[in-house]
Amino acid sequence: MDGALHLLTGLEAGGPTRVRVGADGTTYGDLRGAAAAVAPTLTGLTRVAVHAEPTLSTVVAVVGALRAGVAVVPVPPDSGVRERAHLLTDSGAQAWLGPAPDDDGGLPVVPVDLAARADTEPAVVDPSATALLLYTSGTTGLPKGVVLSRAAVVAGLDALADAWAWTADDVLAHGLPLFHVHGLVLGVLGVLRRGSGLHHVGRPRPEAYATAARDGATLFFGVPTVWSRIAESPDDARALRSARLLVSGSAALPVPVFERVAELTGHHVVERYGMSETLITVATRADAQPRAGWVGVPVAGVETRLRTEDGDDVPHDGDSVGRLEVRGATLFDGYLGNPDATARSWTDDGWFRTGDVAVVDEHGWHRIVGRESTDLIKSGGYRIGAGEVETVLLGHDAVRECAVVGEADDDLGQRIVAYVVPAGPVDDQESTAAELTAHVGEQLSAHKRPRAVRFVDSLPRNAMGKVQKTLLPGG
CATH class of the missing domain: 2.30.38.10 (Luciferase; Domain 3)
Incomplete structure (x- = not known):
């Protein structure tokens, strides 16, 4: 397998298939031409940083670098000065490809011209060569660079095509960040490997997903927060009845959201x-x-x-x-x-x-x-999964969101503590907490009941919607 020639096979076929990111759109033929025009600007470079905003420029930069056999370091656009400096230094990025942030770390900037066109073939690259350097969330210490080969990306995308019956007839819609596996690898490279259409909706609002459905999207990606908001917007949700497949990832989808989306759209996520x-x-x-x-x-x-x-x-x-x-x-x-x-x-x-x-x-x-480290709670000699308790709590009408953690306890080793974002005003927190504790005890074993319920206005989340439990008091 030739890593370059076979990485984005759908794109290499060219044609009128549409790629839309926010308000900007292009065809496969023009995207391939713009990406091909990037290659001559990368002579002598082996690794470039891309300021991964959800723009067509980001797509052209990533595709152009991969076609040229240059590894890509997607940099989150919301990263702070310290984190960005670490990513640039640790990765060994030699330049920015495309627009750079104001604090560019002193690296040269190689522009991306969306109007430029070339007709060169992709470089011949060993499949074992690095395609992407993705950085972990850094919950402990600075983020670590994850080295992904071209062969791994191909294997992953082809496995999902098999699992989801994903073909060139699909049009994928999503509003995910373009610096992680979900939004970039699956949500852009997966499209270009399959030859599918892409509609990146920008901010993932329910009405944007509904518009994409009316425009012909068949496959939808979202994180649980997105699906929760869609479940709360019935008219927009019903527009997704025309979809073929709805996919959720990056965190667990609450059962009530799963059930409500199915009721409104006719599809189980x-x-x-x-x-x-x-x-x-x-x-x-x-x-x-x-x-x-x-x-x-x-x-x-x-x-x-x-x-x-x-x-x-x-x-x-x-x-x-x-x-x-x-x-x-x-x-x-x-x-x-x-x-x-x-x-x-x-x-x-x-x-x-x-x-x-x-x-x-x-x-x-x-x-x-x-x-x-955070979701396996060892309490009183039992091994308890936080997710199991969270699922039951989310089934109660008083709970909008929740996170369950284990806190140190002299007697139990750890005690179960639930942080709850209520679905409405709580007049009597003590009474509601007791009701929620009893609810868990009725659905699960007695030892899985929370020993404390704490009401909060919101839960700390990262860019992909995952709850950051280490940021909770006592988490």
Whole structure:
């Protein structure tokens, strides 16, 4: 497999297929011509930074660099001065490709001309060469650079095409950031590999998704926050009845949102699971019946397993919690310049430690409990998944959002604490807290009840909508 010639096969075919980002649109033929014109400007460069705003310029820059065989470092447009400086220094980026932020780190800027055209073929590049350097969220210390090869990207995108029956007949709509796996790798490169149309709606408002549906979009990506807002906007949600597939990722989709979207759109949202280090490893297939709270089965070319803290097998009984480990063609090559962190992430027999905990049922379906560091609560000798408690709380009418954590406790080791964003005014917090605690006790085992319920106005989230539990008081 030639990594360059086969990475964006749909785009290389050219043609009238449309790519739209915000108010700007182009055809495959013009996008390929603009990207080809980038190549001569990158002579002598091996790695470039892209200020990954949701613009057509970002798409042309990324595609142009990949066609030229140059690795791309997507830089979040909302990154602070310190984080941006770290990304530029750690990655070894030699220049900005396309518009740069005011604080450009002293790097030269290579402009991208959207009107320029060329007709050169993509460079011949080894499939093992680096395609992307994605930086982790940095919940502990500075973000680490995740090295993704061209071969891994191809394997990941082809596995999802198989799982979701994704073809050139689809038009993908989403409003996700263009510096992570979800929005950039799946949401742009996946489109250009399949030969699909793209409608990036800008800010992911319900009305924007509805407009995209009326314009012919068939495949929709969103994070749970997006689907929650769509569920609260019935008229916009009903416009999605014409869709073929709705996909949610980056965090767990609350069961009430899953059910409400299905009621309004006629579609059950399919979920999937992955990381920057692994791309998407588990997904609900388009030909399966989606299950609320479950993210599906391993995609083609990927294996998973559950292990105890001692390395023993965990039964696939749909209830037992274990450490999730994966291996396969979609995995990264390591953390850039950090061999110690890379080594810690792999088992002696070649499996990647995701840091997540999960359960698997007898049919191979996975349910992600969460991060081992924040979502596996050890209380009174029990191992409790925070996600299970959160799902039950979200089923109560008084709860809009919630996050469950384990806090240190002298008696229990950890006690379960729920942070709740109420669905409306709470006249008596003590009474409502008791009601929610009793609700969990009725639905789950008694030892899974929160020992404290704290009402908050909002939950801290990152750009992908994931709750940052470490930022909660006591989290």
